[in-house]
């Protein structure tokens with residue numbers, strides 16, 4: 001065992017910067033990162049044990065005890081629950097004789113939950129040893145468990161492959177693209193290398209100007225102008241870096257998954273164009289662990305592009321050197337935040353940094369760094385190819401171009417739609433075949449819950465901004481329980497915890513929602529929830545804590561009657577339960593509680 | 598030397614060097630901005646958020662924000678005071694703080710802020726979280742029930758090779774402070790003392806000396822927290 005561990009450490013150059021990769025390899029090899037392994041890594045890297053453990057314990061997919069030979073991670077995001085997760089859980093638990101969070105005694109199967117794995121259009125979905133299983137139901141679970149008992153390789157349990165590159169020999173996945181509407185930018189016609197060749201003749205400043213004048217705004221959610229970010233970075237001294245954010249952790253988005261599958265060349269080309277624009281030599285694709293099934297394919301695309309001289313040394317004979325490597329995540333939503341993504345890529349806990357300095361000033365290894373979303377890079381390619389004027393003809397005044405929407409939930413045609421910015425929610429619902437809609441959750445849990453009275457609002461950065469997640473919630477759903485409570489539990493798990501406000505208020509607020517759902521809440525609880533959420537939003541460092549009260553605040557604003565129907569009409573209530581409080585001491589002294597009314 | 602700049606805090610004219618953190622410059626101008634995680638000249642953690650101020654209408658942490666020429670800082674407004682009081686209350690419900698029996702009582706920054714903001718009953722429900730106590734080191738106790746996750750120990754207590762004695766473990770609701778049992782077994786007296794002194798609460802205690810300073814003679818027994826900074830203002834008119 002020791003030799004294997006030492007080999008893994010050696011393979012990553014004994015560099016603490018690669019600690020996440022080292023831990024990933026250990027987890028894969030031994031199905032866990034044991035305390036013993038932690039100690040060896042610590043002493044080899046010259047760190048203390050707690051230094052290693054603080055990184056390890058940050059990520060969802062590292063375990064201290066071995067996971068099962070078949071490690072099931074079932075998505076428990078809201079849409080998975082809506083699409084029948086409870087049946088899947090029940091069937092797994094019945095057949096395996098254990099509960100979620102446990103492992104069978106023979107070590108064969110472990111059952112765990114995980115946050116959204118980017119398959120909301122084909123839920124319930126699970127990762128089993130990092131192979132994706134979609135559209136699960138009782139029957140499929142029976143087949144899977146039977147195959148596990150027979151000891152079949154997980155890959156062999158996938159019998160039908162999805163469309164497009166999902167059937168590529170290096171992918172062979174059952175995932176479907178579900179591209180329902182291809183627009184002219186990201187999912188339209190595309191010829192690899194054209195835009196990069198054009199960039200290299202244009203000169204780097206002209207590239208930035210073109211992207212600026214196209215008014216390309218970041219597609220990861222925040223909408224920061226990409227050209228401006230590139231310009232800031234280009235002006236800083238140091239070895240500059242280009243990061244592509246493929247963490248896609250916001251529950252309900254899966255459009256980057258489709259781009260990674262069908263537009264990998266385009267994304268890499270966009271990174272190379274950005275690299276040329278800012279004067280970088282190295283790019284890093286930060287790929288969420290959940291998309292591990294695409295890694296071999298994505299590596300292969302890189303190799304192909306190197307062979308075509310679109311990456312590597314002296315690109316297209318223009319003296320430009322640029323190459324890309326893939327950095328895997330290990331299961332943490334907050335790593336999608338750009339500075340957390342950088343920390344994670346440096347082998348550390350994915351805690352967002354304080355700013356200033358901004359990543360464009362001091363990013364990866366303290367060098368100037370740009371981080372952009374997959375779709376942002378893809379859009380940049382088309383802007384260079386067809387020009388800013390062409391691009392600006394699409395969309396609205398403030399939001400030019402198109403946007404990929406990942407639409408899921410209660411609708412007939414969940415999937416990816418490339419639409420021009422400016423579409424109304426009404427139009428969107430018609431497009432996806434949704435009826436009897438109670439609400440639309442725009443931009444995932446951190447976004448807003450929009451009621452029918454506001455369905456004439458536009459999907460645009462100036463009205464309803466969106467990173468792409470659109471969850472349709474039908475009238476049959478219990479909005480507070482199925483949506484709000486699920487989202488708050490998500491944030492409670494995913495807060496990095498380094499702001500005590502975000503850490504604690506998400507816990508406090510989740511409990512308050514639970515109280516409402518269980519019918520224990522009283523009237524003042526509602527205003528309290530709103531006020532406490534505001535304190536968290538005002539005092540937290542990154543976008544997570546600044547927006548994680550949105551599920552509560554936007555439903556309180558738009559669906560207050562649902563809350564009022566569930567709270568008791570009382571002004572005061574004691575949270576203190578005397579019997580519960582003294583239960584333990586009563587047990588210790590072996591005496592029944594004596595409670596005086 | 599760095600560029601001198603002028604700015605205001607709650608309308609009061611202040612001056613300082615451009616680029617330094619607001620919380621330090623404010624202190625030099627005799628303005629107290631409460632802190633729990635900040636430690637001068639150590640890379641800021643920005644974790645406790647108690648130093649939240651408003652600059653030109655935006656909420657920011659004073660310990661991670663450099664001062665800019667001409668900015669207008671809000672510090673002691675009712676809104677910010679309520680936020681800070683809420684954070685203190687929140688810390689009292691999320692951990693387990695029994696001040697009367699705590700070795701740090703009177704020297705504790707959290708308790709000091711509780712008095713400063715006249716906290717009576719926390720507005721939040723108690724969590725009654727269970728956390729363990731790590732007494733494995735011969736020199737120190739790590740009483741996790743009292744940890745407020747300020748990261749001072751994580752940032753400041755290192756051995757001669759730069760290894761950490763303390764680090765976070767887990768994340769979000771499972772976050773806890775942890776101590777490296779191997780190296781903490783041989784921690785020096787000086788470092789153990791330093792760890793206890795920098796911990797703003799009673800989470801890190803040096804064994805056998807918890808009550809060396811009698812109650813009544815401790816830091817905040819007779820003067821409120823922040824008084825040293827504000828007295829500076831009274832004695833020299835706010836000038837350095």
Ligand SMILES: Cc1cc2nc3c(=O)[nH]c(=O)nc-3n(C[C@H](O)[C@H](O)[C@H](O)COP(=O)(O)O)c2cc1C
Nearest residue numbers: 218219220245247248249336337338372373376543
């Ligand atoms: C908690 C959190 C999670 C985020 N997750 C993602 C993500 O998964 N993908 C992404 O592109 N941006 C994500 N972002 C936004 C990034 O911080 C950053 O703004 C973005 O990657 C910049 O690229 P863009 O300007 O091209 O959108 C996240 C932000 C926060 C606060």
Ligand code: SF4
Nearest residue numbers: 496498499502542545
């Ligand atoms: S707001 Fe939350 S997720 Fe963001 S840095 Fe603070 S604790 Fe971490």
Ligand code: SF4
Nearest residue numbers: 744745747748750796
């Ligand atoms: S133990 Fe003390 S110094 Fe360390 S993080 Fe907790 S409160 Fe801060």
Ligand code: FES
Nearest residue numbers: 634645646648660
């Ligand atoms: S003192 Fe500024 S965040 Fe703690």
